[in-house]
Amino acid sequence: MGxxxxxxxxxxxxxxxxxxxxxxxxxxxxSASPFAIAGEAEDGSQACEMVVxxxxxxxxxxxxxxxxxxxETLRQITAGDMGVHTIxxxxxxxxxxxxxxxxxxxxxxxxxxxxxxxxxxxxAVMAGRYWVRGRAVSNVVQIVQELAQEAQxxxxxxxxxxxxxxxxxxxxxxxxGSTNKDAANSLGITEETVKxxxxxxxxxxxxxxxxxxxxxxxxxxxxxx
Amino acid sequence: MKRxxxxxxxxxxxxxxxxxxxIIEERxxxxxxxxxxxxxxxxxxxxxxxGISAAHKLAGSLGMxxxxxxSECARSIENAxxxxxxxxxxxxxLLARLRTAVQAHKVATEx
Numbered sequence: 633m634g635x636x637x638x639x640x641x642x643x644x645x646x647x648x649x650x651x652x653x654x655x656x657x658x659x660x661x662x663s664a665s666p667f668a669i670a671g672e673a674e675d676g677s678q679a680c681e682m683v684v685x686x687x688x689x690x691x692x693x694x695x696x697x698x699x700x701x702x703x704e705t706l707r708q709i710t711a712g713d714m715g716v717h718t719i720x721x722x723x724x725x726x727x728x729x730x731x732x733x734x735x736x737x738x739x740x741x742x743x744x745x746x747x748x749x750x751x752x753x754x755x756a757v758m759a760g761r762y763w764v765r766g767r768a769v770s771n772v773v774q775i776v777q778e779l780a781q782e783a784q785x786x787x788x789x790x791x792x793x794x795x796x797x798x799x800x801x802x803x804x805x806x807x808x809g810s811t812n813k814d815a816a817n818s819l820g821i822t823e824e825t826v827k828x829x830x831x832x833x834x835x836x837x838x839x840x841x842x843x844x845x846x847x848x849x850x851x852x853x854x855x856x857x
Numbered sequence: 858m859k860r861x862x863x864x865x866x867x868x869x870x871x872x873x874x875x876x877x878x879x880i881i882e883e884r885x886x887x888x889x890x891x892x893x894x895x896x897x898x899x900x901x902x903x904x905x906x907x908g909i910s911a912a913h914k915l916a917g918s919l920g921m922x923x924x925x926x927x928s929e930c931a932r933s934i935e936n937a938x939x940x941x942x943x944x945x946x947x948x949x950x951l952l953a954r955l956r957t958a959v960q961a962h963k964v965a966t967e968x
Contacts, residue, residue, distance in 0.1 A: 652877045652918040659869045696913065723917035724932060745920035745928060748866055796936065798947060821946050828942040835941075 641668035642758055645688035647679035647705070648672075648721065649697045656747060657692060657721070664751045676700025683714050690754055692742075695722035695729065703732060710737035717757050721750075730764065731779040734772060740764060793836050795854070802829045804855045807846040874922055874966055881918065885956060887911040888934060892952055895945040900938075908938045919959070927958035 644667055646654050654672045661667040670686040673679035675698045683691060691709065695702035706718055719740040720733050730741050740763030742753045749766055756768035764775050795803070798819075805815040812830070816823040830842075839845045849855045891908035894900060900908070912935035920928035930951045937943050937951070 648917075650914045650917055652873070652880055652914070653921060655873050655877060656870065656918075656921045659873050660866065663865060663869060694917075723913075723920055723928065743920070744917045745923075745925055747870075747921050748863070796933075798944070821944070825944050825946055828944060832940055832942065 641666050642690060642754065643668055643670040643686065643688040644690045644692060644754070645670045645679070645682055645686055645716075646672045646692050647674075647676070647682075647697065647702075648692070648694040649674050650694075653694070653721070653744065657750065660747060660750055661754075667751075667754065674698075676702065676705035679705050680708050680712075683709055683716055684712075687714070688716055690757065691716045691718045692721045693718050693738075695720055695725060703729070703736060706733060706736045706738055719753055719757060719763065727779045727782050731776060734762070734764070734776055734779075793852075793854075795833065795836060799829055799833050799836075800854060802826060803833060803845065803849050806830070806842055807849050807855055870922055871966055874962075877918075878963065878967075881915070881959065884911040884915050885952075885959065888915075888952055888955075891938070892945060892948045895943060895948065900943070905938060909935055912938060915955070919955075922962065924958055924962050927955045927962075930955040930958070 644661055646657050646669065648654050648657075658669050658672070661669060670688040671682050673682045677699045679691065679693065679697075680700070682688075693702050693705060697705070700708070702720060702722070706720075709716060709718060717739040718737065719742060720738055721742050721744060723744045725733075725741060725743070733741060739757045740753050742749050742763065746766060749763070752768070753763035756763045759768075761768045761770050762772050762775065763769070769775050801819060802815055805818055810818065812823050812826045816826045819826070830845075833845065834840060837845065837848055839848050887907055888911050891900065891904055891911075894904060912931045915931035916928050916935060919931060934948055934951050934955070937948055
C-alpha cells in the first residue's frame, strides 16, 4: 500500500492561453517524477470543465486568460470543492492579487520568469504546504497577514494613481515650470506626445490644469520636493 | 545535483525555444505592424486588441526563457497599448529593445 502510494503519479492540469507556456511546463514536468500531465486548457471555462473531467491533483492556472479570468476560475473551482490544489502561474502579480488568490483557495504562486521553482512548488503543495514568494511556507495565516500589511503600507503614490515612469517624468518637468516644448526636448519626444501624456495624467489624477497638477504632485509625493 | 537539474532545465528550455521560436517571431511582427500603424493613424479596436494580446503573451513566454528585460519591455508595451492615446515613439523604442534582446538570445541559443 505504502509503495503504491509513493509511486502514484501526481496529475497536473495546465491552464494557459499561450501554447508556448504550456509546452515549457509540459516539458519540465514530463522530465520530473512523479508528475504526469492530465491535460491542457486554453481558457478559464475549459479549465473548469477539465478539472471535472480529469480530476487533477494540481491545477497550474494563468491569471489572465480569455473567457474566464484566472481568479474567477479559481473562485468557481474552489466553490465546486473539486479537491484540486491550484497554483497560479503568471507573468506578473501584485501582492493584493496574491492575497486574493490565497483567500480564494490557491496553494501557491509561481512567476513565469521563475520556472525553476515549478517542481519545488508542486512538491511543496503536494506535501501540504504553500508556495509563495519563491519559498515553501506552512503558516499561510502569517503570509496573508504580511501581504495584507504590505498592501496597505507599500503602495507608492505613483502606483496608486496608475502613473507610468514616463508620466512621472512629465509631471516632474511640468512642476519645475517647463513648457510642453521644453519637456519634449528634455525627454526626446514630440510636443504632441507630451500633450497626450498630460491628457492621460489629468485623467488619472483628476486635475484639469498644470498648476493644480503641480500642487497635487507635491502634496502626494509624486515628485521630490 | 543542483547543477544537473539546472543543466536539464536549460536543455528543456532550449528544446522548446527551437520548437516555438516562429511563434515568438510572429508575435513580434504583430507588434511591429501595430506600432507602424500607430505612427500614421489611430489603432482600430481589433488592431489594439491583437497588439495587447501579442505583448501579453510575449511578456509571459520570454520571461520563461530567461529574457527578463525583453519580458519587461513586452509588459510595458502591453500597458502602453492599453492607454487611450499610446505614445508611438515610446513603443518604438521598447520594441527595438525587445527585438535586440530576442535576437541576442537567438544567436546564443541557436549557435
